[in-house]
Amino acid sequence: MIRPLLTVAFIAGPFALAAQTPVTVALDWTLNTNHVGIIAARDRGLYEEAGLTVDVLPFSDTSSAALVAAGAADFGYLSALAFLSAKAGGADLTALWATMQHETGRLVYNLDNTEIKRPADLSGRTYAGFGSAWEAALIGTMIRHDGGQPEWETVTLGTGAYEALASGAVDFTLEVATWEGVNGRLLGRRQGSFRYQDYGVPDQHNGYIATRSGVLRERPEIVKAFMEATKAGYDWAADHPEEAADLLLKAGDFPRPELVHASMQAIINGGWLRDESGGIGLIRADRFEGMARFLYDSGVLKDQSGQALVWPGDVSGWYDQSWRD
Numbered sequence: 300m301i302r303p304l305l306t307v308a309f310i311a312g313p314f315a316l317a318a319q320t321p322v323t324v325a326l327d328w329t330l331n332t333n334h335v336g337i338i339a340a341r342d343r344g345l346y347e348e349a350g351l352t353v354d355v356l357p358f359s360d361t362s363s364a365a366l367v368a369a370g371a372a373d374f375g376y377l378s379a380l381a382f383l384s385a386k387a388g389g390a391d392l393t394a395l396w397a398t399m400q401h402e403t404g405r406l407v408y409n410l411d412n413t414e415i416k417r418p419a420d421l422s423g424r425t426y427a428g429f430g431s432a433w434e435a436a437l438i439g440t441m442i443r444h445d446g447g448q449p450e451w452e453t454v455t456l457g458t459g460a461y462e463a464l465a466s467g468a469v470d471f472t473l474e475v476a477t478w479e480g481v482n483g484r485l486l487g488r489r490q491g492s493f494r495y496q497d498y499g500v501p502d503q504h505n506g507y508i509a510t511r512s513g514v515l516r517e518r519p520e521i522v523k524a525f526m527e528a529t530k531a532g533y534d535w536a537a538d539h540p541e542e543a544a545d546l547l548l549k550a551g552d553f554p555r556p557e558l559v560h561a562s563m564q565a566i567i568n569g570g571w572l573r574d575e576s577g578g579i580g581l582i583r584a585d586r587f588e589g590m591a592r593f594l595y596d597s598g599v600l601k602d603q604s605g606q607a608l609v610w611p612g613d614v615s616g617w618y619d620q621s622w623r624d
Contacts, residue, residue: 316350316524324508324525325356325363325372327381330551331478332562333398333506334376335543336533338550345531349524367509368392374510374525380433382507383591386617387600387608391511394618395526397582398506398533399566400574402495405480406441408471409464410489415471418498419447424470427460428453434473436597437500444499464490477571481561501589504582515619526580526622533579537572540564582618591617 326334337355340346346353356372363375364385377385377392386392408415415421418441428434439449456463460472461479465488474480476492483490496502508529515522536543540563544556553559566572573579591614594600598607 316520318350319347319352320350320521320524321352321354322346322374322521322525323354323356323372324374324376325366326358327363327376327378329358330547330553332544332547332559332566333477335536335547335563336398336529337376338532338547339536339543340528340532342546342550343532343535345528346525349528351521351524351528353525364390364392364509367511370511373514373521374508377507377509379503379505379507379590380431380594382509383594384600387591387595388602391513392509393512393515394507394509394582394587395522395620395622396508396529396580397504397587398508398580399477399504399571400578400581400583401571402500402503403476403505403569403571404473405476405492405494406438406471407464407474407480407483407490407492409467410491411467412470415491418442418445418493421471422447422450423452425452425454427456427463427469427472429457429460429473430455432599432601433594436594436599437473437495440500440593440597441493441495441498476569477562477565478558481565482558485555485558485561501593502586503590504586508580519622523622530580533572536563537567537579540567582620584615587618588614 324337330338341353341355356366362381363372364377364381366372367375368385368390382392382394406418408421421438421442426438438451442449454469456469460469461474461483463469464472474483480492508526510522541560544560544563548556548559574581574583592610595608595610600608602608
């Protein structure tokens with residue numbers, strides 16, 4: 300039985316809309332634990348209490364950034380790289396929320412390879428990649444920061460990278476600690492890891508919820524209602540990870556329920572969902588700007604002609620958390 304949530308009354312009071320208003324939110328990937336607060340808000344009736352009828356659009360070939368910017372979705376869930384790349388490229392997007400308060404990504408290697416003990420040892424080795432410019436900037440920074448030569452061979456394997464690493468066909472890859480990392484542990488894989496932020500890469504948020512400036516300007520009451528209900532969903536999930544995992548399992552097609560439960564516990568145990576003050580969904584100016592500056596300086600962010608973009612000097616207008624007021 301689902302326990303009643305005290306914050307529902309708070310949402311249904313000053314922030315409830317007069318009538319049920321349809322809202323769409325596009326996901327960045329197939330349903331996973333990053334999205335748990337959205338599903339909790341929908342399936343526990345928090346959006347309905349706030350006067351919203353929320354349609355969670357399934358992941359498709361069109362990115363959530365493109366759907367929101369084009370007006371095909373009111374809100375979108377975006378990775379940090381997707382948001383910053385789209386925004387730098389001129390997309391009409393404004394971040395409202397950051398799910399993960401610290402970087403969940405890490406560089407992983409097979410512990411059976413005893414020659415790898417630090418990022419510098421990756422020089423000249425084979426990396427299983429995913430095809431983004433961010434990867435080269437990230438890996439090069441880590442190896443260089445550790446005193447090595449940033450030279451390696453890349454084979455683009457996508458999600459096949461993890462099997463390749465486990466079999467010893469490649470030397471290292473990247474993973475998200477709260478999903479692929481958990482999966483590797485459940486499968487008994489012997490893997491070591493290096494955190495990006497320990498080797499010259501800025502710590503960052505991840506999992507942005509964004510909308511268009513027109514929605515912010517013309518429908519602030521909908522933004523507030525949606526975001527307050529979403530926050531309540533994530534708050535509940537943070538306090539009830541086992542129940543939240545069960546709710547997510549009911550909402551999607553997950554062949555391995557144990558992975559969903561273990562992922563939720565890893566998110567809570569790792570302190571990713573709530574920041575040091577206990578806040579949830581917060582966007583910190585230093586963390587936001589630090590990663591944006593890193594991507595500009597590394598030449599990752601490019602215009603439509605492929606030219607590296609020049610640092611604009613200020614990115615504080617790229618996010619807005621006034622809905623919290």
